[in-house]
Amino acid sequence: MISLSGERQNARGIIADKINSFDTVRGTSTVKRGFAHMLKNGVVMDVTTVEQAQIAEEAGAVSVMVLDKLPSEVRKAGGVARPASIKIIEEIMDAITIPVMAKCRIGHVSEALVLQETDVDMIDESEVLTPADEFRHIWKWDLPTPVVNGARSLAEALRRIEEGASMIRTKGEPGTGNVAEAIKHIKKVNDELRTVKAIYDSGDNQDLVRIAREFKVSYDIVEQTGKLGRLPVVNFAAGGIATPADAAYLMSLGCDGIFVGSGIFHSDDAKDRARAIVLATTFWNESDKVKEAQKMIDERQSMLGLDVGTLELRMQDRGGSA
């Protein structure tokens, strides 16, 4: 089991007022990571308007991510990409019952605090926006609101978790409609997890120390990961997912769920495609259901994919070395 409990004393939780003579604790690791556990086997959809958020909710999304521009538009527009307008985030929070997430720039503590004050359910410290700090990410333990981070490797994922990330999404290349990078990175993380687990099982603690140094993380988190044989937090796939089959394949690779960005609302059949991607994510191991889902979409309406090799802007590289 992904150990959540037992952290109540250690977590940097906020001790709230005493109610009924019991202590109420907010912002603990259990509460923050537990939120991500509730999203499992679900789809989080990027949206820019109230209307898109309502389509997402109706289609069965577990949450929406509010952006100013979809990643593919960010790619076209160029310039500095910043978080969505607070007013739009609030309008969306008032219109739907499912959780609402929003993105802030990498390392921009004040933007994260603003989003926390806005009461979004989760903050995405995201490479889709222009990074504000080239060297450091946000120290996320101090925020009662959970934060999700992107990662392309196990080392990157564990560094983010040690900074307090409550959830990881393995990065693809956002806004391309090309799933290749997302597949590459989840496979890389899986390979590295197998290696760390094998070392842990062999009892070679010295080799775990070597891994910890190579990954630039603590020994403890490497040991914990080896013992679990998986990431210590929930892990979704993200970046370039455009079709139901894309989603089903990533679920089969062991992802806990899916983030879909431009793939839905940059296609011409958004409503059907949103529904189809949710169905394929839920029933990923039943190929007749995935086929049904795939049949709901029209390839001629899919967003035109981009070849990742020729991109001028590789969003996945942002914040990767930190």
Next chain:
Amino acid sequence: MTLTVGVLSVQGDVYENILSLRSAIDDLGIDANAVEAKTPEEISSLDGLIIPGGESTTIGHLSLANGSMKVLKEKIANGMPILGICAGMIMLSKTASDKVVGQTDQPLLDVLDIKLERNSFGRQKQSFEADVSLDSVGISKFNGVFIRAPSVLEVGSDVDVLAKFDERIVAVKKGNVIGTSFHPELTQDVSLHKYFLSLIK
């Protein structure tokens, strides 16, 4: 005979409940299996079911899509014990409204005569851990993990209140149907899962 206890594996924290069930089964030393159940066929072969935490709108829409909603209602009517956690309790309820958005028209099983408020304690930032008591089922202290939790506003005459927190109803029971606002599967304490197993014959 080996009992088969399922966790509805449409969406949410399915695996966490399977693990809690397995350690509860070990503790009790009973002959039972904990399995994932998603299709109507899988559900119809169960002796007991947990609907886990997750998003109730997602679980509801998808259970309608593959026809498991209908089988679930029949099984519960025939007395199969069922535990609904958070989103699962919302699924069991008669009516649900959201604290901010108001009345929702999401698909519900309508097997527990309760009126329920979604996101009753606020958004994620207000999510919390606190001890609750379920004295009537022999659990005096339980670490309740409340995540964007619902609460029960009104109960029908045949529904027992198992626990309250801050004057709000957070656990209910009617016959073999149990609902909780909090997440026992996110703690190491399996006493509630054990109690649920004791209802399955």
